[in-house]
Amino acid sequence: MARILAATTVASLKWRKSTYSGDPEIGTCVELAPAGGMRGVRDSKNPDGPALAFSVGELRALLGAVKNGDLDL
Incomplete structure (x- = not known):
């Protein structure tokens, strides 16, 4: 969860x-970061x-x- x-x-x-x-101009970027034993995920166009x-x-x-397309709309 x-x-x-x-x-x-x-x-x-x-x-x-x-x-x-x-392309970062389109705004489709995701960023990851180690966070203890977890992994942080954020939208790069909204870093705050x-x-x-x-x-x-x-x-x-x-x-x-995501790779399998299971979440495609």
């Missing part, structure tokens, strides 16, 4: 953007906005579902 990261935690993490995120934290297993499951 995803958890919301506190703003102070978000600001202190070392975020990195995937090279597969696409909310961020979620997932366990490594949860993040793997989420990424697998």
Whole structure:
């Protein structure tokens, strides 16, 4: 289950953007950061906005579902 990261935690993490995120001008970028035993996820066009934290297993499951198209609308 995803958890919301506190703003102070978000600001202190070392975020990195995937090279597969696409054109930053379009705004389709996602950033990840290690957060203790969790992984933080945020929208790169809103770095001061909310961020979620997932366990490594949860993040793997989420990424697998995205890659398989299971979450396509």
